[in-house]
Amino acid sequence: MPVPHARPIILTVAERRRLTALAHSHTAAYQQVIRARIVCDAARGHSNAAIARRHEVTVDTVRRWRGRFADEGLPGLADRSRPGRPPRFTAVQVAEVKALACQLPAETGTPLSKWTCPDLAAEAVGRGIVAAISASTIRRILADDTIKPWQHQSWIFIRDPRFAVKAGRVLGLYARTFDGVGLGDDEYVISSDEKTSIQARCRCHPTLPPGVARMMRVNHEYQRKGALAYLAAYDVHQARVFGHCSPKTGIGPFMTLAEQVMAQEPYASAKRVFWVVDNGSSHRGLAAADRLTKRFPNAVMVHTPVHASWTNQIEIYFSIIQRKVLTPNDFTSLDQVEDRLTAFEQRYNATARPFRWKFTPADLEDLMARIERHEQKEQNPQQPAGCDHQPAPLALAA
Known part of the structure; x- marks a missing residue:
């Protein structure tokens, strides 16, 4: 019965340089470092068994990465894409959770001033949007669109006519x-x-004062x-x-x-x-x-x-x-x-050095223009965008 031989590995100058740097890296993922070292040893002519003993891995592991590099080169050392676990919530359910987070609690009849993730999870279950969901899952869903209903920012209307x-x-x-x-x-x-x-x-x-493990x-x-x-x-x-x-x-x-x-x-x-x-x-x-x-x-x-x-x-x-x-x-x-x-x-x-003041007179003009457009929209709610019309006077810029 014929004995299988290890796949021969021949490196180009560019591949040897990249693999050597990866094999000695202190910041790359450990799996990538081991794979690079396996390929480098294979290029030097070492057997799979010797490489496995040197890096404390199985012979099958050495054979796998040696073969992938021989077939695909450097891209073969990357992980294969995995389908992962199927999603537990449909796109419609995710959208409904985000829509709920974008509502004020008072509008939904909930006696809260603002939403938290546990509150949103309980409300989503109570409304029948989902059968069960955790606060951490709510947080991950909202993080996709950077929605943070637990935060608030105050603002004030411009009241000075000048x-x-x-x-x-x-x-x-x-x-x-x-x-x-x-x-x-x-x-x-x-x-x-x-x-x-x-x-x-x-x-x-x-x-x-602060100390070890103490603020x-x-x-x-x-x-x-x-x-x-x-x-x-x-x-x-x-x-x-x-x-x-x-x-x-x-x-x-x-x-x-x-x-x-x-x-x-x-x-x-x-x-x-x-x-x-x-x-x-x-x-x-x-x-x-x-x-x-x-x-x-x-x-x-x-x-x-x-x-x-x-x-x-x-x-x-x-x-x-x-x-x-x-x-x-x-x-x-x-x-x-x-x-x-x-x-x-x-x-x-x-x-001290002067503050880097970034709000310039040009920024002020842009702000006033946005306010003017907002006022025009309120005065003409049915006016289509881009239609010619006489601009409303801006009292704030008087």
């Missing part, structure tokens, strides 16, 4: 223009606001040691922060902040210093602008639109403070809070 004008002026200042004219080297932009109600919460037990632990119980406000001004293009703490907000604390900034160079001798502020009570309206200009003739107050604090860059700095300085809140006194804020301000100024 939103486009006000926002355009602020965004222009960030781009170093004012009313279409470029700013000079002796003109500066200051973004300012107040962060109110910063509490000092003295924990009833000391905070424990930082902060005691839930605390004693309130009072609250203060942090007023800050941020030079948009120089990335400098000026701030001070006050027991409360108001005209006096804000003017103290203005004095803190405007008394220093280069702002004291600057041609113009633009102060970007929101519509808080301490700097609202023309009276606040006149008060600032009367005290500092080279200061120009520029208001953001109503309910548009996102256009004020100082809010970015306040978010940094909240994450890095005030959370978790564990302070024994208000003096400790003030000292921490002052020390962080100095630390930040030592390495």
